[in-house]
Amino acid sequence: MGSAVWLFSLVVSIHIYIIAAATNPxxxxxxxxxxxxxxxxxxxxxxxxxxxxxxxxxxxxxxxxxxxxxxxxxxxxxxxxxxxxxxxxxxxxxxxxxxxxxxxxxxxxxxxxxxxxxxxxxxxxxxxxxxxxxxxxxxxxxxxxxxxxxxxxxxxxxxxxxxxxxxxxxxxxxxxxxxxxxxxxxxxxxxxxxxxxxxxxxxxxxxxxxxxxxxxxxxxxxxxxxxxxxxxxxxxxxxxxxxxxxxxxxxxxxxxxxxxxxxxxxxxxxxxxxxLTGPLPxxxxxxxxxxxxxxNNSFNSTDIPxxxxxxxxxxxxxxxxxQLTGQIPAxxxxxxxxxxxxxxxxSLDGTLDIGPGVSDQLEIIDLxxxxxxxxxxxxxxxxxxxxxxxxxxxxxxxxxxxxxxxTLPPPDSSPLYSTPPQNCQPYSCGSGQISSPTCRCAYPYTGTLEFRALFFSDLGSPTPFVSLEQNLTQFFKFPEFPVDSVSLRNPRMDPYQYLLLDLELFPYGQDRFNETGVSEIASAFSSQDYKPPDMYFGPYVFRGDPYEYFSDGPAHSSKSSVGIAIGAAAGASVLFVLLVLAGIYAYRQRKRADRATLESNPFAHWDPKKSSGSIPQLKGARCFGFEELKKYTKNFSEANDIGSGGYGKVYRGTLPTGELVAIKRAQQGSMQGGLEFKTEIELLSRVHHKNVVSLLGFCFERGEQMLIYEYVPNGSLSDSLSGKSGIRLDWARRLKITLGAARGVAYLHELANPPIIHRDIKSTNILLDERLNAKVADFGLSKPMGDSEKGHVSTQVKGTMGYLDPEYYMTQQLTEKSDVYSFGVLMLEIVTARRPIERGKYIVREVRTCMDKTKSLYNLQQILDPTISSGTSSKGVERFIDLAMRCVEESGADRPTMGELVKEVEDIMQMAGMNPNSESATSSETYEDAAKGADLHPYSDESFAYSGGFPMSAAKKELH
Incomplete structure (x- = not known):
């Protein structure tokens, strides 16, 4: 009886120990x-x-x-x-x-x-x-x-x-x-x-x-x-x-x-x-x-106070x-x-007398x-x-x-403060590494410090920045944080009178941070635990950059030693009980893991070698083997790395035929974005149009998810509008690109079987080929319209802020007119070369507010891209803007269809003296000349990134 009580007590004690050690269920x-x-x-x-x-x-x-x-x-x-x-x-x-x-x-x-x-x-x-x-x-x-x-x-x-x-x-x-x-x-x-x-x-x-x-x-x-x-x-x-x-x-x-x-x-x-009016206080x-x-106020005219x-x-x-008057006292x-x-x-007058004893801190008197x-x-x-x-x-x-x-002084071209090396010679680092102040090559965690108030104004003086640098170094010192050194550079004032400073924090003892290190550093800024020296700096906000170079995460802990100790103490009978319990637990865990794998893996029952049952009917896309793609990319070499996004990386590959392809590779074994992966395969394998990017195949083995596309050499429309690609877009080319993109979307709506709503029309998803023909890309968020869903689909709202249809957002009912709204925003982006949301201003609202149809170019000269507003041949701009504004009407019923939009863009091109069906260049400079020197690739940043919600850019976000 006593041994039974002892055994029961031991088992209960073990059970209590296990529960105490585990997270609350x-x-x-x-x-x-x-x-x-x-x-x-x-x-x-x-x-x-x-x-x-x-x-x-x-x-x-x-x-x-x-x-x-x-x-x-x-x-x-x-x-x-x-x-x-x-x-x-x-x-x-x-x-x-x-x-x-x-x-x-x-x-x-x-x-x-x-x-x-x-x-x-x-x-x-x-x-x-x-x-x-x-x-x-x-x-x-x-x-x-x-x-x-x-x-x-x-x-x-x-x-x-x-x-x-x-x-x-x-x-x-x-x-x-x-x-x-x-x-x-x-x-x-x-x-x-x-x-x-x-x-x-x-x-x-x-x-x-x-x-x-x-x-x-x-x-x-x-x-x-x-x-x-x-x-x-x-x-x-x-x-x-x-x-x-x-x-x-x-x-x-x-x-x-x-x-x-x-x-x-x-x-x-x-x-x-x-x-403000009245007298100065x-x-x-x-x-x-x-x-x-x-x-810039309207105070009463008054003498210098x-x-x-x-x-x-x-x-x-x-x-x-x-409205100041009088003479400034010396x-x-x-x-x-x-x-x-x-x-x-x-209205200051008289003699300017700076007098004796002028401040030795004085930098400028602008009168x-x-x-x-x-x-x-x-x-x-x-x-x-x-x-x-x-x-x-x-x-x-x-x-x-x-x-x-x-005479007005020339702009100050002298470099402003940058952290100097600490008595060492900086290295020339490769592979994205940066030489730290201690002359070590590493991958720093970076971001921007934005100070909303300052107690100094001379950005040329190093004193405040040295003080800030020392303060940062002291706060983030090892071992409290895994930081070796900090670097500041490029102080500048933005239009809001905020001081911006680029910050780099370098890892201690290795060339990169682990996930815990970045989390702790970023949290010190976001929680305001870090406080800058209040002698110079007022309130601030930190804007952390994504970190791309994490080292391996911490190793998983093991409880095997606990089990051994328990077995040794409890004896054979207790060990038997524990083994039985462990077996049951392991079986349940295995079943749970199998269910989780089945749920997270959209291809769990898909045998790519068959073509019936639950397998998508792939037309033109084939299944590539992992070893094939490894060979085509030279073992996924860094030289062939042409971009990245939240899903993983994109590599350039060369097929045995010599054809270039773009291979989008998800993070190995992660299975993240699996539904989007399947969606893109199923949809793109069914659509074939010169204005839609072509899917050549996919790979789904060894825990890998890869999509293989045609290689589109001239980047995204966003890159060209921003000037990053080096491609010059005159009005004729912009019309041509608009028409191509519109035809691609119209094909999805009206000719694809079943019809497809893209859900993420934006400039980063319009790619430009070698002749600057537009191709619609990235179908990870797309939604097919079945026969039972004519009119609309009730679905979770997805898309990109700035392009998102407010009616879709409010009702969660997706229609083709949601793509039309996004396309209208894209058209405004094409004529303004501005992001949809820039510095807190929404382009739709800005155009609507400033638009005056009684004036030339609708009074939008300050908003339009100078290439267009000052161009000698910009026929059809006003009609183009009218069409864009119809696309962004609040009610979807008031917007045109994409087919109607295509016809109107064709009419605008004819008005501008262009042939909408011509594949030739549209000005004296050929497309090839315009694209010469462009070295950017579309498969970077958010161009091909999977999205499960609203991917936001660094620009300010606003919803219509």
Missing amino acids: DDASALRSLMDEWKNLPSNWGSADPCDDKWVGIKCNDSRVTSLKLPSMKLEGQLTGDVFSLSELQELDLSYNEGITGSLPPGIGNLKKLINLILVGCGFFGPIPDTIGALPQLRVLSLNSNGFTGPIPRSIGNISTLYWLDLADNLLDGEIPVSDGPTTPGLDWLVHTKHFHFGKNQLSGPIPSKLFSSEMTLIHLLFESNRLSGALPSTLGLVQTLQVVRFDNNSLKEDLPLNLNNLTSLNDLYLSNNR NLTGMSSLNTLYLS SWFPTLSSLTTLVMEDT SFFNLRRLETVVLKYN QGNSITDFNNTGRPYTFEIILVDNPVCQETGTANPQPYC
């Missing part, structure tokens, strides 16, 4: 469900146990998953409901994965223990759900740099714990929400929040005075580049903790509040490019003010076109930190376009730039040798 199930949804997951996902085997990006407390952080992993897919069953999750960070798309589901509100929700630089779109306000412990909410639309959820006001709120660089619209009574929340309830980042959206309406109060502890208030109107409320002066305020590039008007000088902690104040006492931008010389911390003063130039003074296009009559420097040399062009002092007649300050 619900959490494990949720993570494995994500594996079915997401592509490009880290290499050790899928090993035995998420917590025990330390899956990349997963942290656990006991058996519960508490952290899911996978930034910069090139993930693709959508955020599914499975994540929201991780009830103990405290951190969710999927930043810098543009392939994570779709809407943010309302289920996010179920993660009640979430502290950090960070989705920076993904591909999300649609409204931010109100359930976001149901996260009672949230401290960091970063949803910036996505494509979110709709209003700011007022429910965010319920999150009293919120410290960081960043919704910048989206497409949010509507008014700023404030509370309405004790039960309706608003942003004014966030009295403990330090950061309001809402720049680069489409917010409109007045700024509510209720938004601000003396209880608030804000330090960064960023609403730049929106559509806000009305006055800047005086309640802003109550928030005395503010350090950075940006309301530039809005439509604010009326007088500035007189109590702005209450903001004695303010470092940066940006109010340029509004419609008195800023006396703002001793911390570092940067002041007030340009007496408070200018009292701003003891001022480095940058920019007040262009602000004492102003004595401010010891002054670097930049820009007072262009005002062009004023009424200054004299310049007095008493013969003293000065080292800074003075610009007095278009002033009376520079307009005197008879001056044979103009003074230096009377």
Whole structure:
């Protein structure tokens, strides 16, 4: 009896030990469900146990998953409901994965223990759900740099714990929400929040005075580049903790509040490019003010304010076109930190006297376009730039040798800061490697630091960048991070007055990072754990680049030693019990693995040697063997590597006949994109048209997925429109390409059997052959229309933002008119050479807003590509634009069919004096001449990448 009790206790103890070591079953199930949804997951996902085997990006407390952080992993897919069953999750960070798309589901509100929700630089779109306000412990909410639309959820006001709120660089619209009574929340309830980042959206309406109060502890208030109107409320002066305020590039008007000088902690104040009126406020006492931008407003004509010389911390003063008059006091130039003074296009007069004791930090005084009559420097040399062009002092007649300050200085061609090598000689590295500051060849993790406010303006001074470099090196030092050294280069200002800096972080002890290393580094930026030196730099956002060079992931852990120890201790009887249990477990696991393989492998029952049953009827496409393709590509050599995407790589191959082919090879053994792989084989093997790329065959053996296409030598239409390919596209060639692409899509809709809806018409999927004939490519998202689906197909929304039909998005009902909408966007891209979404502006909306049919070229000269708008032969442009705008009508019923579109493009070509059925060149220069020197290939970036959702480019995303 005693031995039986002992044996039972031992078995129970073993069982408890195994359970304690394993991940909670619900959490494990949720993570494995994500594996079915997401592509490009880290290499050790899928090993035995998420917590025990330390899956990349997963942290656990006991058996519960508490952290899911996978930034910069090139993930693709959508955020599914499975994540929201991780009830103990405290951190969710999927930043810098543009392939994570779709809407943010309302289920996010179920993660009640979430502290950090960070989705920076993904591909999300649609409204931010109100359930976001149901996260009672949230401290960091970063949803910036996505494509979110709709209003700011007022429910965010319920999150009293919120410290960081960043919704910048989206497409949010509507008014700023404030509370309405004790039960309706608003942003004014966030009295403990330090950061309001809402720049680069489409917010409109007045700024509510209720938004601000003396209880608030804000330090960064960023609403730049929106559509806000009305006055800047005086309640802003109550928030005395503010350090950075940006309301530039809005439509604010009326007088500035007189109590702005209450903001004695303010470092940066940006109010340029509004419609502000009235007198300039008195800023006396703002001793911390570092940067002041007030340009392009309509202030009352006023003399230079007496408070200018009292701003003891001022480095940058920019007040262009602000109706300033009078003479600048010489004492102003004595401010010891002054670097930049820009007072262009005002009415300043008298003598410019810089006086003695001028700041040794001063770099430029730009006073062009004023009424200054004299310049007095008493013969003293000065080292800074003075610009007095278009002033009376520079307009005197008879001056044979103009003074230096009377000519515009040439553009500064001297290189700006770049991290120097550390007492070593840099190597000349190959294979994409870069020499680090310590002169080691490696594959760095790269990205761009974007500073939304600065406390200096002299980009030629190395001091701030050296400080930043040292700060980065100290923070990311080994062993806290696997970083050997950091490098900065190419500082530059963008149109939003943000400082951009290219950053490279080099791996420690090897030539590349593993997945865990990149995840940890990227998360330090996305979560704002890294903080730059506040002496020079204000708030920032990091934009991580995809990392292409991961080393092998961590090895899977083994529990065999545990089993041996248990067997030795328990004896033969316990070993027998465990073996039985292990056998049952192994059998179930094998069955589960077989089912998973069957589900994930669309060709599990497909024998390519047969031609009946479930096998696709392949017409013209044949099954290649792996060894054949290995031979044709010289063992998939680097020399034949011509592109890559999320699925894997593309190689150039040469068949025994000498024919060139393009071989698209998925990541070996991954089976990711399997359904798209099958779709493309089944569809392309049935379609044959000169304007559709030809599928020659496929390979499906040894765990490989490969598609073999005709080789299309002149890249994508996107490459040519952007200038990357070196191919010059005049108006005639653009019409020819449009017609070819339209004929290809019309064939799919009207002549293919069954009809096919492409679902991803875009410029990267239009390829150009040696004579610049257009070929429609990439059928991974395409959908055949069966007899039972005439009219529409109800399906999950897929496509590319910017080209996506809003009617399809709203109804989830796919029709041929969805392709027509995408083609209309493509036509606008062809005449403008702009991406559909560029700098937050949607091309359809831009054309619709600016279009005036009473004027030449419909008043679109500033939007059209100069090659067209200034060309001598651009007949038919206006009719082409009319056709494009009909294609992007809100209702599909109002759009033409592709067959009708083809006929209209043919008519436009005839109007332009072209023969739409001619294969010859369309101008004095042949197609071959136009393409000469082009060395880019279509099978790169997103041209042939499989997509399970909305692949987003680095450009800004917007939905019509």
